[in-house]
Amino acid sequence: MINATTTSDPSLTVQPQKPFEQKQSGVQNNTVLGRRGLERLDLLLLVVESLDLNGGEAMLWATNQLGLQKQFPNRVELWKRRCHNPLRRATRRGDLSSIDTEALLRLLCFMASRLYPLLHQLLSSREPKELNLQRWTLLDQRLRDLIEERMNPRRGAVQRLLRPEQSQPIQRELVLTLALAAGNGGVDRLRASLLDPTP
Numbered sequence: 001m002i003n004a005t006t007t008s009d010p011s012l013t014v015q016p017q018k019p020f021e022q023k024q025s026g027v028q029n030n031t032v033l034g035r036r037g038l039e040r041l042d043l044l045l046l047v048v049e050s051l052d053l054n055g056g057e058a059m060l061w062a063t064n065q066l067g068l069q070k071q072f073p074n075r076v077e078l079w080k081r082r083c084h085n086p087l088r089r090a091t092r093r094g095d096l097s098s099i100d101t102e103a104l105l106r107l108l109c110f111m112a113s114r115l116y117p118l119l120h121q122l123l124s125s126r127e128p129k130e131l132n133l134q135r136w137t138l139l140d141q142r143l144r145d146l147i148e149e150r151m152n153p154r155r156g157a158v159q160r161l162l163r164p165e166q167s168q169p170i171q172r173e174l175v176l177t178l179a180l181a182a183g184n185g186g187v188d189r190l191r192a193s194l195l196d197p198t199p
Contacts, residue, residue, distance in 0.1 A: 031102055031105070031191055032098055033095075033096060038085050040174075040193075041105075041108070041194055043085075044177060046147065047143060049142075050139055052111070059111065060075060063107060068106070071099065082104075087157055088152065089151065102187075105187050112182040113182040116182040119182070122136060122139065139171065180193070
């Protein structure tokens with residue numbers, strides 16, 4: 001069987017972290033993502049939801065662990081921030097604030113650390129090819145369902161995400177980005193990746 005992550009006991013893998021503060025040492029509060037960065041940030045969160053069957057609840061739990069209740073007191077506020085992704089069916093105009101951006105970066109890295117065992121399995125070359133293919137197929141199915149549900153199908157970028165021959169390398173890149181975002185220094189690596197203007 002293919003492993004699936006749930007949040008029945010989310011405290012098993014991550015210890016509570018210090019509350020998020022605007023002037024926290026080492027945190028850059030001037031990060032403003034461009035269109036591509038916002039798209040990739042939301043897609044990475046979609047991958048998290050695809051890997052974790054209870055990803056939405058896990059994110060809310062994580063916001064409490066990180067002290068992000070001010071930014072994301074509930075699921076609706078978290079959804080509003082993610083709707084700055086221009087590929088969504090319902091989008092919000094304007095830039096995502098630097099404080100909200102940093103909060104989402106920390107949240108995403110926290111979730112990547114929780115899911116690192118699954119990310120490692122997907123990227124491992126030591127597993128039997130058939131088992132690895134099953135893992136990627138399951139991820140593809142779940143991610144495709146979320147994209148069809150939440151993204152605007154008229155967008156060319158969304159259409160590429162739904163075409164198997166084009167979506168596979170994109171999915172691998174997203175999983176690799178999540179894996180690199182896990183652990184110490186993950187926020188800095190993720191920030192640099194999302195600010196990279198390279199297509």
